[in-house]
Amino acid sequence: MGVLHSLSANWRQAMRRLVVVFVLALAALTPAAADPVFVTTPWIADLDQVRSAFLTKYANLEWAVFDREVDLAQLFADTRERVEGASNDADARAAFDRLARRLGDDHVEFRWPRSNEASQAHRPVRDRCAALGYDSRMRARPLASHALGYQAITTQVEEFPIGLISSGAKAVGVIQIGVFTQQGFPTLCEAALKELAIPANAPCDDACNDRVDAWAVNRLTRDFIVQLQALKAAGATALVADIAGNGGGSEWAEAVARMLTRTRVHSETIGFVRGEHWAQTFADDEAKVRQFARQASGKDRALLLSLADQLAARRKEALIPCDSAPLWQGRLAQCHWLGNGFYGSGLLPSANPAELRGKSWAPLVFTPMEFPYEEGVWSGPLVVLIDRDVASAASEFAAILQDNRAAIIVGEPSSGGCGHTNGGTPTRLTHSGGTLELPDCARFRADGSNEMRGIIPDVLVGFGVSDGPRLRAARFLSALPGALDEASRLAH
Secondary structure, three states, X not given: OHHHHHHHHHHHHHHHHHHHHHHHHHHHHOOOOOOOOOOOHHHHHHHHHHHHHHHHHOOOHHHHHHHOOOOHHHHHHHHXXXXXXXXXXXXXXXXXXXXXXXXXXXXXEXXXXXXXXXXXXXXXOOOHHHHOOOOHHHOXXXXXXXXXXXXXXXXXXXXXXXXEEEEOOEEEEEEEOOOEOHHHOHHHHHHHHHHOOOOOOOOOOHHHHHHHHHHHHHHHHHHHXXXXXXXXHOOOOEEEEEOOOOOOEOOHHHHHXXXXXXXXXXXXXXXXXXXXXXXXXXXHHHHHHHHHHHHOOHHHHHHHHHHHHHHHHHHHHHOOOOOOHHHHHOOOOOOOOEEEXXXXXXXXXXXXXXXXOOOOOHHHHEHHHHOOOOOOOOOOOEEEEEOOXXXXXXXXXXXXXXXXXXXEEEEOOEOOOOEOOOOOOOEEOOOOOOEEEOOOEEEEOOOOOEHHHOEOOOEEOOOOOOOOHHHHHHHHHHHHHHHHHHHHHHHO
16 A cells, blocks of 8 residues: 555656646747737828828928928838837837938927926926026037137126137137027026016916016126127137037027127028918018007108008918918929018018117117117127037028138038028827927028028038037137138138
């Protein structure tokens, strides 16, 4: 019995091992539960939305086809193929972002929702100025100040670092403009809150925000004038405006350009995307201009009525559609894709600020009058330093001065482009919740070219991609004498 019991126990143990092996073998032969199949159909619907938006809203379609030489139909076909091959949402988003990069227009952007946006919205705001959009990271770092022999000049103004460089017998002033908007300077926002007696714990609505911005940009303008005067007092006989790395800003760039030259410059012309967005803008401005005209007399009344009539004509033009379909086959449209707008400076391309100052309607017709600028604060030779990172309003600044032969541009080619007006015309994608931003305007230079072609310097500098700031400054310094000679000829 003992032997039988032992055999029986061994047999049972062997059978248990056999069962385990069988189960493991069966598991290996049975397919694992498949991951859920990623459905791309909703993303394809979003892509169709994007294509429709490009057909009707994209200001730089002609530039993309004839200057950039993008095959739009093929670009969207490639994107569709990538979306159809996506295995998750991240892959699909990457395909959309690649489309924007391949287009090469910095104002074309997809903004994707963040999962924690809802929780962030309920968190108390600790930094009032950050909540109002003020961020020092907007500002570019100085470049020219790294040049050998640069001597900094200390003043009470911090927004625009200044100094002197010797070039032969010339004392050359340097002023750095890191960004063309007051929102790059949180200290100005903080000063505005204090000056305007806005409590730190009180809500700041749109009207409050406008007050802060107005105070800050007015101080910014006056501080810029202070720095120019300090350079003149220090003996500068020529000036370098260092905007390398400046990514843009606002229409304040138009006022800054006019402070740096005695030439009464003309701004670039504007082309607009036809549709309700610009039609409403023109209608609103027409109503305001006509209201001002009722209260004006003489030349002012005649000017305002003339501008109101022009606005009415532009509004009608904005409502006349233009079929962009031929552009997708690389052919010109049978109509003017963009409407003929006004100017980067508003309804007037140029004006004498002394004749407009004190008139309540002046900022509406000539945007530099929004700021307490003075024409020609600097009137000597002017050199503007740019690089590949200069864009948007910074490109506008350089283009105005170059087109009016008011400055010599030195550095490397930069990008350009008009961007968005009055909030633009964003397209919210139905499935993903992402937002497509497309520029709704284009700026055209004196030669008729779209500013999107970029700013080509008068004096090219071979900045290397891997150059550090000191090496870049040294390359700039070697090109400075020739640039100064050209700038001196323009100034005289």
